[in-house]
Amino acid sequence: MNFKELFYKCVDFIDIYKKNIITISLSVLGVIVLVIVFFISSDELSVQKEVDTLLENIENRRYNIAIDNYSNYEKKFSDSKMKRIDKTLSKKINKLLLESGDKYVNKEITKEQYVGMINTINAIENIEVDVGRIIEQSQRVSDMYKEENTDYDTALSYISMASTLNGISNELDGYKSNIEQIHESRLVYEKANENKENHMYYEAIQDYDKVLDKDDKYYKKAQKEKDECIDLMYDDYIEKADESNKDGDYESALRYIEYVKKYYPDDENILNLEKKYKEKLSIYTLSADDIINLISKKGNISKNSLSINSYYQMIDGEKYYCVEVLEYGMLTDEILVNAKTKEIYSYKDSNKDYKNTYCNGYFRYDNSGKVQFAISEEKAKFILQNKLEKNDEKYKEIYEVSKNKADRYVEDEKGLENILKGNEGLYYYEIVNKGFFRPKEAFMINMYSEKVYIISQKEIKEY
Structure with a gap:
């Protein structure tokens, strides 16, 4: 049989059985397609299964197992299949990541859970984090903090943890900075409120001015509180200035008035008080150099040898500087300096006497700690004169x-000793000359008690 005859026989065969041939061919083709679809579906089902297993371990906080799962996949599967796993896993991980971020901010999961998930995601290096979605979520968290829908620690920790994700560099720094700035601004606002409650209005105003205007709610509150402080400070600070003035603290008095003047620049009362306290500050304030110069001049002592320790206090409504005088580093006197008259008073009592030769008078502290000034020699003589005149005693002179x-x-030497008891330095001694042919009489006057004793009789007694 030649080729031509064979060809015609095949044609006749096909023509006779063409329906059967078509049916069989289609069946075979269908089987092949089904086999291909089965293999493809089986592979996709396998990918889905592996991804779901890994996600389940992450969601159940079995982080190490999830990482081991992925490592085993890399060893077990081909590169093409791993690419499909990575793609599917990335999609589902990004969804889980966003859901977990929301849950953390809303306190539905703990910080440890969120950190653990992020660390696991970072350990699976081929996952592609959707940075854009993370940035959007960070913006929402920043807005939530501003609107007080979440607290500072939660908002900041979310940003800090999200910033550690692979693929995130400095994209979230702006949101972190915004949260921190608003937080600091609100702390300043709270501090301002405390100062206001404590009547420290000037300090409160300074802090209210620091509240950021981008924090709308708190900025409006701060401006309202500031206006209230400006109203309240007027009477309060004038009163405080007056108290400082009475205490001799003219610098503080002036400072209170200057605080008020900043917001009441044309107020006549404030301007007059400012002038008054400036004058007092100029007249009644003594620097260390001023006091040293005064001591040097009155005592004829070299300024270079002197140093002092000083503070001021009000005594009977007058300002005095309490001063320790040191000469070549050694304590040589304790004095009071009247800020107005510049008079110097040296400390003298039964236990201490600096033998000051340039002072205008003396002082001591009584049992209650109050300053007691000694009477002057002139006053002692005046007291004696009054007593003599009261007793109709005639005299020519007193010296x-x-x-x-x-x-x-x-x-009566023994009687004198009993009275003095070693305190002879606390008395002025006066002689009364009653004229010719009459004996002179001697008196002593206690410079603190003002008691007068006649000491020229057989028995010393109070006069």
Whole structure:
């Protein structure tokens, strides 16, 4: 049989059985397609299964197992299949990541859970994080904090943790900075409120001015509180200035008035008070150099040898500087300096006497700690004169003498010692000259108690 005859026989066969041939061919083709679809579906089902297993471990906080799962996949599957796993896993991980972020901000999961998930995602390096969606979520968290729908620690920790995701560099820094700035602004606002409650209106105003205008709600509140402070500070600070003035603290008095003047620049009362306290500050304030110069001049002492420790206090409505005087580093005196008159008073009592030769008078502290000034020699003489006149005693003159000269007139030495008890320095000694042919009489006057004793009789007694 030649080729031509074979060809015609095949044609006849096909023509006779063409329906059967078509049916069989289609069946075979269908089987092939089904086999292909089966293999493809089986592979996709396998990918889905592996991804779901890994996600289940992450959701159930079995982070190490999830990482081991992925490592096993890399060893077990081909590169093409791993690419499909990575693509599917990335899609589902990004969804889980966003859901977990929302849950963390709403306190539905703990920080440890969120950190664990992020660390696991970072460990699976081929996952592609949807940075755009993370940025959008960070914006929402920043807005939530601004609107007080979440707290500072939660908002900031979310941004900090999200910033550690692979693929995130500095995209979230702006949101972190915004949260921190608003937080600091609100802390300043709270501090301002505390100052306002404590009547520290100037300090409160300074802090209210620092509240950021981008934090709309708190900025409006701060401006309202500031206006209230400006109203309240007027009377309050004038009163405080007056109290400082009475205490001799003219610098503080002036400072309170200057605080008020900033917001009431044309107020006549404020301008007058400012002038008054400036004058007092100029007149009644002594620097360390001023005091040293005064001591040096009155005591004829070299300024270079002097140093002082000083503070001021009000005594009977007058301002005095309490001063420790040191000469070449050694304490040589304790004095009070009257800020107005510049008079110097040296400390003297039964236990301490600096033998000051340039002071205008003396002082001591009584049992209650209050300053007691000694009377002057002139006043002591005046007191004696009044007592003599009251007793109709005639005299020619009265003059002061030293203790040694007064002793010449003393007959009752034992009585004198009992009165003095070693405190002879606390007395002024006066001689009364009653004229010719009449004996002189000696008196002593206590510079603190103002008691007068006649010491030229057989028995010393209070006069």
